[in-house]
Amino acid sequence: MLYIDMDSFFASCELLRHKEYIGKPLVIGTSEEKDKDRGVVQTCTYEARKFGIKSGMPIVQAYKLCKELVYIASDEKYYEDVSERIFALLRGYGRQVEQYSIDEAAIDIEGLDYNNALSMGKELKGRIAEEVGLKCTIGISHGKYIAKMVCESAKPDGLKLLKKEEIVPFLAGKAIEEIPGVGPKTASKLHSMGIDTIDKIGSVDVQLLAKATGSFGAELHNIAVGDDRSKVVESSEALSISRERTLEKNTTNISDVYAMADKLVEEVYGDVKKKNVLFKGVGVKIKYDDFTYVTRSTLLKNYSQSKEQIASVAKKLFEKNFDAKKPIRKIGVKVYSLSKVSGQRRLA
Numbered sequence: 579m580l581y582i583d584m585d586s587f588f589a590s591c592e593l594l595r596h597k598e599y600i601g602k603p604l605v606i607g608t609s610e611e612k613d614k615d616r617g618v619v620q621t622c623t624y625e626a627r628k629f630g631i632k633s634g635m636p637i638v639q640a641y642k643l644c645k646e647l648v649y650i651a652s653d654e655k656y657y658e659d660v661s662e663r664i665f666a667l668l669r670g671y672g673r674q675v676e677q678y679s680i681d682e683a684a685i686d687i688e689g690l691d692y693n694n695a696l697s698m699g700k701e702l703k704g705r706i707a708e709e710v711g712l713k714c715t716i717g718i719s720h721g722k723y724i725a726k727m728v729c730e731s732a733k734p735d736g737l738k739l740l741k742k743e744e745i746v747p748f749l750a751g752k753a754i755e756e757i758p759g760v761g762p763k764t765a766s767k768l769h770s771m772g773i774d775t776i777d778k779i780g781s782v783d784v785q786l787l788a789k790a791t792g793s794f795g796a797e798l799h800n801i802a803v804g805d806d807r808s809k810v811v812e813s814s815e816a817l818s819i820s821r822e823r824t825l826e827k828n829t830t831n832i833s834d835v836y837a838m839a840d841k842l843v844e845e846v847y848g849d850v851k852k853k854n855v856l857f858k859g860v861g862v863k864i865k866y867d868d869f870t871y872v873t874r875s876t877l878l879k880n881y882s883q884s885k886e887q888i889a890s891v892a893k894k895l896f897e898k899n900f901d902a903k904k905p906i907r908k909i910g911v912k913v914y915s916l917s918k919v920s921g922q923r924r925l926a
């Protein structure tokens with residue numbers, strides 16, 4: 579598995595078109611320039627970090643720390659355009675690509691040995707630098723979770739490969755929160771079982787883990803013992819049915835999310851019936867008030883046309899990725915990997 583994550587993506591995008599700000603303390607803020615004092619720091623450059631500025635900090639406070647701060651209002655559309663160019667490049671390799679967020683993806687590299695995997699990583703970094711003008715970090719290992727953690731450990735501008743036998747030593751002593759997907763809810767359950775580090779997960783009975791953390795339990799166990807079997811779940815936008823909508827107001831209340839999700843599921847299901855297709859994948863998108871977003875998806879065992887199945891999978895994904903500290907602005911629901919009911923024309 580190869581995991582790629584762009585380095586300080588939004589700020590780097592801005593520096594592409596504002597070369598005059600290179601080397602300056604720069605923040606990307608959530609509010610328009612004229613209302614900037616009402617917003618917070620979405621992301622900032624390393625130069626701004628040196629003053630103690632960080633994501634989530636009120637702009638007013640950031641200016642107190644650094645008078646020469648350069649302010650740019652977040653431009654989501656532009657970042658999505660740059661992201662699309664990067665993903666077109668990634669998909670050009672003809673391998674399965676799972677998009678995790680605007681600037682993160684897992685790529686299936688099955689069949690490549692360690693040397694070839696490293697060469698591919700090197701080539702990707704070179705091409706993204708040359709063709710898009712941005713830096714990224716790549717982690718290569720077995721399974722998505724481990725590869726993402728390796729990527730995290732190699733930032734910024736890194737390329738790191740972790741061999742199978744190096745995984746357990748790499749994980750030893752790391753906090754459970756470092757496992758991607760372990761949110762506050764799963765973490766508190768694990769803590770109540772006396773589990774605070776990843777290696778401890780491996781010594782707990784799988785049944786007990788599953789009881790506490792649901793279907794994630796078995797996966798957690800595999801990760802902890804260095805046997806992460808997670809595979810790329812590709813979603814093709816063209817072959818999907820999706821709906822997304824902005825919530826009435828930004829919320830940290832999950833019941834608001836569920837209420838909106840019910841409406842979106844209803845609409846997606848309406849399209850599924852109208853087009854008379856089956857789906858195998860269900861996905862959600864969560865956009866936060868700082869304009870970042872995540873996408874998560876699950877592949878079902880069989881093709882389905884059930885509304886209840888869209889609803890229950892979407893709800894699970896929202897629940898698992900909910901973070902009460904991050905207000906949500908907009909959500910989306912989709913089904914993908916579609917197939918015609920007749921079975922004659924497979925769409926995916």
Ligand SMILES: [Mg+2]
Nearest residue numbers: 583584585681
């Ligand atoms: Mg990134």
